[in-house]
Amino acid sequence: MDAVDLARWQFAITTVYHFLFVPLTIGLSLLVAVLQTRWYRTGRPEYLRATKFWGKLFLINFAMGVVTGIVQEFQFGMNWSDYSRFVGDIFGAPLAIEGLLAFFLESTFLGLWIFGWDRLPKRIHLATIWLASIGTVLSAYFILAANSWMQHPVGYTINPETNRAELTDFVAVLTNSTTLVAFPHTLTACLLTAGAFMLAVSGWHLARNPRRDGATADRAVFVPSMKLALWVVVISGALVAITGDLQARIMTEQQPMKMAAAEALYNTAGPASFSLLTIGSLDGSQELWSLRVPGLLSFMATGSLDGEVEGINDLQTQYALLYGPGDYSPNIATTYWSFRLMIGLGLLVAAFGLVGLWLTRKRRLQHPQVAVAGVEGRALRWFWRLAPWMFALPLLANTFGWIFTELGRQPWTVFGMLRTADSVSPEVGVGSVVISLAVFTVLYGVLAAVEGYLMVRFAKAGPAPVEAAAGQDEDATDPDRPLTFAY
Amino acid sequence: MELTDVWFILIAVLWVGYFVLEGFDFGVGMLLPVLGGRDEQQRRVLINTIGPVWDGNEVWLLVAGGATFAAFPEWYASLFSGFYLALLLILVALILRGVAFEYRGKVDSPAWRARWDVAIIVGSAIPALLWGVAFGNIVRGVQLDENHHYVGNLFDLLNPYALLAGLVTLTLFATHGAIFVALKTDGPIRARARACATRVGVLCVVLAAAFLLWTQLSYGRTWTWVTAGVAAVALIGGLLSNLRGREGWAFLATAVTIAAATVTLFGDLYPHVLPSTVDPAYGLTVDNAASTPYTLKIMTWVAVVFTPIVLAYQAWTYWVFRKRLTVEHLPPAGGLPAPAPTPVGTSAGAGRS
Numbered sequence: 001m002d003a004v005d006l007a008r009w010q011f012a013i014t015t016v017y018h019f020l021f022v023p024l025t026i027g028l029s030l031l032v033a034v035l036q037t038r039w040y041r042t043g044r045p046e047y048l049r050a051t052k053f054w055g056k057l058f059l060i061n062f063a064m065g066v067v068t069g070i071v072q073e074f075q076f077g078m079n080w081s082d083y084s085r086f087v088g089d090i091f092g093a094p095l096a097i098e099g100l101l102a103f104f105l106e107s108t109f110l111g112l113w114i115f116g117w118d119r120l121p122k123r124i125h126l127a128t129i130w131l132a133s134i135g136t137v138l139s140a141y142f143i144l145a146a147n148s149w150m151q152h153p154v155g156y157t158i159n160p161e162t163n164r165a166e167l168t169d170f171v172a173v174l175t176n177s178t179t180l181v182a183f184p185h186t187l188t189a190c191l192l193t194a195g196a197f198m199l200a201v202s203g204w205h206l207a208r209n210p211r212r213d214g215a216t217a218d219r220a221v222f223v224p225s226m227k228l229a230l231w232v233v234v235i236s237g238a239l240v241a242i243t244g245d246l247q248a249r250i251m252t253e254q255q256p257m258k259m260a261a262a263e264a265l266y267n268t269a270g271p272a273s274f275s276l277l278t279i280g281s282l283d284g285s286q287e288l289w290s291l292r293v294p295g296l297l298s299f300m301a302t303g304s305l306d307g308e309v310e311g312i313n314d315l316q317t318q319y320a321l322l323y324g325p326g327d328y329s330p331n332i333a334t335t336y337w338s339f340r341l342m343i344g345l346g347l348l349v350a351a352f353g354l355v356g357l358w359l360t361r362k363r364r365l366q367h368p369q370v371a372v373a374g375v376e377g378r379a380l381r382w383f384w385r386l387a388p389w390m391f392a393l394p395l396l397a398n399t400f401g402w403i404f405t406e407l408g409r410q411p412w413t414v415f416g417m418l419r420t421a422d423s424v425s426p427e428v429g430v431g432s433v434v435i436s437l438a439v440f441t442v443l444y445g446v447l448a449a450v451e452g453y454l455m456v457r458f459a460k461a462g463p464a465p466v467e468a469a470a471g472q473d474e475d476a477t478d479p480d481r482p483l484t485f486a487y
Numbered sequence: 488m489e490l491t492d493v494w495f496i497l498i499a500v501l502w503v504g505y506f507v508l509e510g511f512d513f514g515v516g517m518l519l520p521v522l523g524g525r526d527e528q529q530r531r532v533l534i535n536t537i538g539p540v541w542d543g544n545e546v547w548l549l550v551a552g553g554a555t556f557a558a559f560p561e562w563y564a565s566l567f568s569g570f571y572l573a574l575l576l577i578l579v580a581l582i583l584r585g586v587a588f589e590y591r592g593k594v595d596s597p598a599w600r601a602r603w604d605v606a607i608i609v610g611s612a613i614p615a616l617l618w619g620v621a622f623g624n625i626v627r628g629v630q631l632d633e634n635h636h637y638v639g640n641l642f643d644l645l646n647p648y649a650l651l652a653g654l655v656t657l658t659l660f661a662t663h664g665a666i667f668v669a670l671k672t673d674g675p676i677r678a679r680a681r682a683c684a685t686r687v688g689v690l691c692v693v694l695a696a697a698f699l700l701w702t703q704l705s706y707g708r709t710w711t712w713v714t715a716g717v718a719a720v721a722l723i724g725g726l727l728s729n730l731r732g733r734e735g736w737a738f739l740a741t742a743v744t745i746a747a748a749t750v751t752l753f754g755d756l757y758p759h760v761l762p763s764t765v766d767p768a769y770g771l772t773v774d775n776a777a778s779t780p781y782t783l784k785i786m787t788w789v790a791v792v793f794t795p796i797v798l799a800y801q802a803w804t805y806w807v808f809r810k811r812l813t814v815e816h817l818p819p820a821g822g823l824p825a826p827a828p829t830p831v832g833t834s835a836g837a838g839r840s
Contacts, residue, residue, distance in 0.1 A: 059589060060589065060590075060593070062589075063585060063586050063588075063589035063590065064586065066542060066585060067581065067582040067585040067586055068582070069549075070545075070548075070549065070578060070581055070582065070585075071578055071582070073549045073552045073553060074552060074567060074574055074578060076556065076563075076567075077552075077556065077563045077564050077566065077567025077568060078567045078568055078571055078574060078575075079568070081564035081565065081567065081568035081636075082564070084556065084560055084563055084564040084567075085560055085561055085564045087560075088556055088557065088559075088560020088561070088563060088564065088778065089560060089778040089779050089782050090782070091556070092553065092554075092555075092556035092557030092558070092560055092563070092778070092782075093557045093782055093785060093786060095553040095556055095557065096550065096553035096554045096556065096557040096558075096786060096789075097553075097786075097789055098553065099546060099549045099550035099552075099553040099554075100550050100553075100554075100789065100790065100793050100794070100797065101789075101793055103546040103549055103550070104543065104546050104550070104797045104800075104801070107542040107543045107545070107546050108542075108543040108546075108797075108800055108801055108804055109800075110542070111538070111539040111540055111541075111542055111543055111804060112539065112804055112807065114538075114539065115535075115538055115539040115808065116539075116807065119807050119808065120807065164560075166778075166779045166781075166782075167778075167779060167781055167782045167785075168781065170781075170782075170785050425564075425568040425571075426634075426636060427565075427568050427569060427636040427637050427638065428568050428571050432571050432572055435572065435575070436571070436572075436575045439575060439579060443579060443582065443583075447582075447586060450586075450590065454590060454593050454594075457594075457823055457826075458593070458823065461823055481816075482815065482816045482817065482818060483535070483816055483817065483818055484818055485818065485821070486531065486535045486538065486816075486817050486818055487531065487534045487535055487538045487588060487589075487591070487592050
């Protein structure tokens, strides 16, 4: 393995890992803000308990997102210095603005939210979680603007004198059509992730023995949480699909090779069918058997059932003329399967939410142990059995989504402009990257185990009792009162 | 003034903000066993003095990094790839300490907490030392070739001048942190922090005086003798104020020391951003490392509009949490019971099962 491969592995590992925590941070901060708003409006203690319970899980996750994010800010310069030199005039701006507008907002107001329960008036305290949540959303916007520029560069010129890309129109970068579809797609995926997480934890608690101590009190927290989670999963699931469809069409226009690779479509076809599964050679060039939906790829790519979709071979010929000799197709097997797994897992969790919404009608959430007859009863039992595992589906779908997006762009870092092989740091030796790759892998592995352990234990422990959850009273602004929360 | 100069100044401001703010939370972290002893409640008081603010402090680093990328891409690229392994160490330290603050109280087990405490102590001391080493090298210059690529190795960065710079930041942040604790707590911790600030502070004065002299004699320019002087006077003034129990003034003084010392280094560096020791012509300057005027103009507008807002709400956070913290202010620890009833003191696997 050479320095480029090692640096790519490191970027893949650290970025995929970072993005396990980010969607939950974005989605859950919004859901916690909603729950706290309900408490502020109704004054009902179960909403305060819910806010604190989900808030605690949110923070365990948030810590990991923050610390792994520092690596992201550094490693463009560390491992991709030639990339940084080439694109810094454009790419650096959204990153710096993300820090100034988003990171400060989320970190500062989250600090106020965590420690401010007894220091701030209720209204201001509620505002802090909303501001932190807005910070996470802003952060997503700017980093996606930066990434979208790599997928579809706009608002730039190549300066032959400095040999780099230079910014000519910042508004064009911020309103890149790629950003405008990637942002809602990512944001709704974050909500789907948080919804599925809430569904999983609530489901586990609601399916437990109803006669144990504190079961009634816990149900008061988890019934509204489950309802919120089911609706969030269904609505955001639908929106992820719609925005994903828009994205596919834009992608076909801007990066046709990525779409061709997504289907392992070697020869241009119209109408083009979409294979749900294929058995064949690993690079998809030879097919033994496949399960196909006619016209679906045409529809995804063009919006019409008989639209023409360009194949890998034709694109390869075009690109070789345009960019000179070379291989312009990404790794087909990985692109093919990650595309399917992203869509499949996302649809699966959304469908699970929809079925769950139907099965739990008629106040069945309040009485999950009451027997329901027939097929529906069996389905309901399966719903409770499967619910706790639903958290994993969006995490995997998100991961496959990014693997598809980034691998599908290869061999480019900036599409049509800068190759991955020309982006790596020439001054960093293989030895250094081996060390850092090993360090990150071990460190991240250990931290994943710790985080998972804490998440499971705190999720299972359930919400704190009402007395302990109270704590905000009229005198909340006295700065000398004991803290209700401290490390 | 050229926009490249504006951005050189703004990046200096971001590093000043970072060192002044995270400087004290590094100090508090590395002094955890010194100021808190073995007493869990006292250690919790220390951690909670920085609890609400450390993460916001750290964002100054991220913005400094991002702003360098945006305004001086060549600087960002050569610096971060050149200091590769040193930055890796800093990253590991920052990751561990960040997680440690959040996780150490989550399981009620002495073994669990002890491990996270190591992460906090080491994770605070390493960056405090290495940021000094990094800035020592930036001022001194590094082995850049004609393509602005760093051609030295990790050990070239560990030269006496840079190591001295590292010891200065280490002791300076420790002093700054101890004074912060004295300002933010009461009772025995406060007394211990004041005594500790004096002891570490005296060592810091000696190291800082040697470092500033070395810097000014080798790389100095006329006006930075003034800022170097301000740094030295403020440090001594801070220690005297601390001795007389004026902790607010003492903290302000060490903050001024850090700011003035950082300004001195940036002042000596200008117009370079990363000099080359191979050939002065190979060095990176505010001109050959900069982005286009268009990018710098946009960034300037963003910075002018949003930096005051950030400063306002961060200042407000410090106002909200302005009161001194003592053991009496702490709620019971919110950790879950240790999973298996392991006797206190056994280490292996006590925190996890």
